[in-house]
Amino acid sequence: MKNLTKKFAGLTAVNDMSFEIHRGEFVGLIGPNGAGKTTIFNLISGIESPTSGTIRFDGRDITGMSTHKIVNLGLVRTFQLVRSFKFMTLLDNINVSCLSSRGKKIAKDYGIDEYSSTILASVGLIDKARLPPVILPHGDLRKLQIGKALGTNPQLLLLDEPFSGLSHEEAVNITDLIRSLHSDGVTVFVTGHVLRELMGLVPRVIAMHQGKFIADGPPKEVANNKIVLEAYLGRGGEFART
Amino acid sequence: MMFDTILSFLIFGTIQGSIYALLAMGFSLVYGVGGILNQAHGAFYVITAYIFYSCYINIPQYGYLIGIIIALIATTLIGGLIYLLLIKPLKESHVGVVIVTFAFAFFIERFVSIAVDSIYHNMPYLIVGYFTVFGVNIQYQYIIILIVSLLLLALISLFINKLKIGKSIRAVAQDPEAASLMGINVDRILAYTLMISAFLASVAAILYVPVETVAPHIGWTVLLNSFSIVVLGGLGSLHGSVIGAFIIAYSRSFTNYFIDPVFSALIPIIVIVVMLVLRPRGLFGKKEIK
Amino acid sequence: MKINYEFHDFKIYFRDWIGTFRGKLTVLCLIGLILIPLTGNNYIIGIFNTFMIFTIFAASWDFLAGFVGQVSFGHAIFLGIAGYATAFTIRFLNFPWWTALILGAVIAVLFGLIIGVPALRLKGPYLALGTLAMSLILYQLFLMGSLAILWENTFPGTIMFGTDGIGQVPPISPNPGISYLIIFLIMCVSLIVLTHLGKSKLGTIFKSIRDDETGAKASGINTTKYKILAFMISGFFAGIAGGLYTIRLSGVNPGSFQALYSFYAIIMASVGGLATISGSALGAFIFVFLGEILRLLGDNPNISDMFGGFTEPIFIFSIILILIIRFAEHGLLKPVLEHLQDLWDLLLGR
Numbered sequence: 001m002k003n004l005t006k007k008f009a010g011l012t013a014v015n016d017m018s019f020e021i022h023r024g025e026f027v028g029l030i031g032p033n034g035a036g037k038t039t040i041f042n043l044i045s046g047i048e049s050p051t052s053g054t055i056r057f058d059g060r061d062i063t064g065m066s067t068h069k070i071v072n073l074g075l076v077r078t079f080q081l082v083r084s085f086k087f088m089t090l091l092d093n094i095n096v097s098c099l100s101s102r103g104k105k106i107a108k109d110y111g112i113d114e115y116s117s118t119i120l121a122s123v124g125l126i127d128k129a130r131l132p133p134v135i136l137p138h139g140d141l142r143k144l145q146i147g148k149a150l151g152t153n154p155q156l157l158l159l160d161e162p163f164s165g166l167s168h169e170e171a172v173n174i175t176d177l178i179r180s181l182h183s184d185g186v187t188v189f190v191t192g193h194v195l196r197e198l199m200g201l202v203p204r205v206i207a208m209h210q211g212k213f214i215a216d217g218p219p220k221e222v223a224n225n226k227i228v229l230e231a232y233l234g235r236g237g238e239f240a241r242t
Numbered sequence: 243m244m245f246d247t248i249l250s251f252l253i254f255g256t257i258q259g260s261i262y263a264l265l266a267m268g269f270s271l272v273y274g275v276g277g278i279l280n281q282a283h284g285a286f287y288v289i290t291a292y293i294f295y296s297c298y299i300n301i302p303q304y305g306y307l308i309g310i311i312i313a314l315i316a317t318t319l320i321g322g323l324i325y326l327l328l329i330k331p332l333k334e335s336h337v338g339v340v341i342v343t344f345a346f347a348f349f350i351e352r353f354v355s356i357a358v359d360s361i362y363h364n365m366p367y368l369i370v371g372y373f374t375v376f377g378v379n380i381q382y383q384y385i386i387i388l389i390v391s392l393l394l395l396a397l398i399s400l401f402i403n404k405l406k407i408g409k410s411i412r413a414v415a416q417d418p419e420a421a422s423l424m425g426i427n428v429d430r431i432l433a434y435t436l437m438i439s440a441f442l443a444s445v446a447a448i449l450y451v452p453v454e455t456v457a458p459h460i461g462w463t464v465l466l467n468s469f470s471i472v473v474l475g476g477l478g479s480l481h482g483s484v485i486g487a488f489i490i491a492y493s494r495s496f497t498n499y500f501i502d503p504v505f506s507a508l509i510p511i512i513v514i515v516v517m518l519v520l521r522p523r524g525l526f527g528k529k530e531i532k
Numbered sequence: 533m534k535i536n537y538e539f540h541d542f543k544i545y546f547r548d549w550i551g552t553f554r555g556k557l558t559v560l561c562l563i564g565l566i567l568i569p570l571t572g573n574n575y576i577i578g579i580f581n582t583f584m585i586f587t588i589f590a591a592s593w594d595f596l597a598g599f600v601g602q603v604s605f606g607h608a609i610f611l612g613i614a615g616y617a618t619a620f621t622i623r624f625l626n627f628p629w630w631t632a633l634i635l636g637a638v639i640a641v642l643f644g645l646i647i648g649v650p651a652l653r654l655k656g657p658y659l660a661l662g663t664l665a666m667s668l669i670l671y672q673l674f675l676m677g678s679l680a681i682l683w684e685n686t687f688p689g690t691i692m693f694g695t696d697g698i699g700q701v702p703p704i705s706p707n708p709g710i711s712y713l714i715i716f717l718i719m720c721v722s723l724i725v726l727t728h729l730g731k732s733k734l735g736t737i738f739k740s741i742r743d744d745e746t747g748a749k750a751s752g753i754n755t756t757k758y759k760i761l762a763f764m765i766s767g768f769f770a771g772i773a774g775g776l777y778t779i780r781l782s783g784v785n786p787g788s789f790q791a792l793y794s795f796y797a798i799i800m801a802s803v804g805g806l807a808t809i810s811g812s813a814l815g816a817f818i819f820v821f822l823g824e825i826l827r828l829l830g831d832n833p834n835i836s837d838m839f840g841g842f843t844e845p846i847f848i849f850s851i852i853l854i855l856i857i858r859f860a861e862h863g864l865l866k867p868v869l870e871h872l873q874d875l876w877d878l879l880l881g882r
Contacts, residue, residue: 071752100752345853352847518650
C-alpha cells in the first residue's frame, strides 16, 4: 500500500540521501565502514534527528518522532553492537517487546509468555529460554535481537550488520532466518559492509559512501558500478567476489 | 527611600552572585569533565568553614589567617582524596558514586557537629569596617568578596583556556576515550578537577562564612544552589554557571527586598522545574542526544 | 471459574514458597513480629513500630531504585507531605486515620510529580538532585514563621507551617497492641504488593528500563510513562510510611523534610540489597536497632567518655554506607541468607 521514503541532509555523517522502500521489499544497504549506514538507521528509528529532510513511513511523517512511538507504528531495528537486557532471561527479553503497545495487541491473545516462547522457537533459541544473555555466544545474541524485534510485530525490520562477527555456520543460520521473515511478509532492510553476504540474499541494493548515495539496483549491477568499485577498492579490497 | 533599597539589593545580589559563581563553577567543572554530580560539593564548604573556625578560636592572634591557609590546603587535598577513595573505585556504577558522595556529605555534617559542636557560630570579617555610599553601608568584606571572586574566576578561565593542563581538562570533558588515546592521564585530570572544585568551594567559604554563619547543615544549601545554577546555566558550561549564578542571585535578592523572603526560598526549585521542562540543556549547555 | 483457578494456583505457589528456606525464615520472622505486643513493653512495641514503618519506607525507595534504576534523593518529600496532610486531615478535618493515610499518600505523590515528571522525562541525573532540591526547599518553606502566621490568618484554628509543625495527632487505636497489629498488616500488604509488582510483567518492563533504557525504547516501551508510574507507586508507599510515622510520633514537623530521612531510605535499602524487597526489611532492621543501640551507648557516660560523641548513629551509618557501597555493593541480604542457610544445613546434619 504505502511506502517508506527517506530524504535527509546535513548531519555530517549523512549527506542528502534520498530513497524509497516499498512494502514487502527486501533491500540491502552497503557501504564501507564509516559510510554512515548506522547513522541512517539511527535517523530512521528515531534515535537521532536529522538536521534537515523528512522521513515518512506508511503515509506518516515520522521525522524526529521518539523511538518507541516509531516502533509502535511497526518500524523496528536491531543494533550492530548487540543490545540485550543482560540479566533477564531470554524469555523476559522477548516479553519486553511483546509488552509494547503494538506487541501486546497480538501477544495478549496467546498469553505473553506463550507468545514469546513461540518467537524464541522461531529463531531457534527455545531451549535456552531460561538463560540470561550474558552467557550466550555471539550468534545466539544476534538471533535474540531478531526475536526481540519480532515481539513488536514489525512491518519494517531494519537489521544493522546482522552478520558481523559471525562464523560461517552462524551466518547461514541468520540468513535462513531473515529469508523466512521476509517470505512471511515483513519488509526487510539490511546493512552490511561486505557485498558477499548480501549478494545472494537481496534483490535490491543501495550503496553509500561517506554519507552520500552512490548506487541503487540489483546486486550484480551495483557490484559492477564504477563508483562503487572505486569506493571499495580504495579501502583496500574489502570487496566481495560475485 | 527607594534608592537605597535598590542599591542594597544590587550590592547583595552581586556579592551572592560572586559566591554562587565560585561554587557553581566548581560543581559544573566536575560534571562537565567527569560526568559526576558531586553530592559532596557542599561538604567542601563545611569542611573549610569548620577548619577556619576551629583555628580562629583555638589559635591566638594569627588564628584567622592560619585558618585560611590550613582550610584551603586541607579542603583541596580532601577533594583529591574523595576522587581517589570514593569516586574512582566506583567508576562503573553511577548510582554508587552518587550514593557514596551523598553519604560523605552526611559524614562531614555529623563529624563537624561532633568534633566541634552544632551551635551556630559567627566569624568576623577579614577587614572590619564599612564605607557609606548614598546612604547605604558597604562592608569592606563585600569588596573583598567581589575582588577575590572575580579574580579567581578570571584566573580559572585563563587556566582552562590557555594552560596545558587546562587544555587537557577540556579534552577529557569532550571525550575521555580520545583524550586517553592522546596520552592524557584521565585519572589524574579528574583528580585535579575535583581538587580545583574543592578549592573554589573553599575560597567561597572563607569569603562568605563571616557574612552568614558556621553551622553543620550549611553544606546543603550550597549543593541546592549549585545544582539549580548549573541547571539554569547548562550542565557543563562554565560561563553558563557564572551567568546563571548572577541571575539567581539577583532574582533572590530582588524577591527578598521587593516581594517577600518566602518566595526567595522557592526560586531554586522553580528554576529547576521550569528549566527541566522548557530547556533541559540550560541556557548555554550543549544539546544532549535523545 | 477463573477465580477458582487462580486461587488454586496461589495455593500451590504458597506451598512451594513455604518449602523454601527463605519462605520458612520469612514466616518465622512474621510470627515473631506478631508476638511482640505480648511483651506489654511500650518501649519495645514502639521500636518495632518504627522498624515496620521504616521497612515500608525503605522498600518504596528500593522499588524505584532497584527495580527501575531511578535513584531519588528526596524521598523525604513523600514522608513530609504525607505526614502533614495526614496530620492536618486528622486533627482539623476529623478524618478517620485510614482515610487520612491514603489521602496523605496521594497528596504526597502529587507533590512528588512536580519534580518527578520534569526529571523523568529526561535522560540524565536529574531525579536524584531534583528531588533532593525539592525536599530541602520544602524544609525551608515549612519552617517559616511568616508562613505560619499567614496560614493562621487565612485558615483560623488550623496550623500548617512553623517550627512546631502539627501536633496532638491521636494514635490509630488507644490500645497499643491493636495499633501495632494494624501497622503490621499495612506493612505486610505493602511488601506483598511491591514484591508482586516486581515479579509481574510490569516488573519486567521496569527492569528493562533499568538494564538498558534505550533498548527498552527500541522495543517499543514508552519509558517515560513507566518511569513516572514507578515513581508514583514508590511515592505512594513512601507516603503511607509518612502518614504512619506521623501517627506514631503523634505529630509532624518540618524535620520530616530533612535530607536525613532521604538518606535513611537509601541506607536501609542499600544495606539490605537493591532490588530485594525483603532486603529492605533487613536493612530497616539493622538501621533501627543498631541506631537505638548506638544511641543508648551514647547516653552511657562510660562510653561517651571513651568515644566522645562519635557513637552518633548517623555518623556511624554514613561510614557503614560508604564501606558497603565500596565493598559489597549488592547489599547484605544475599550473603546473610546464604550463611544462615549454611548454618541451618549444618544444624540439620546435612
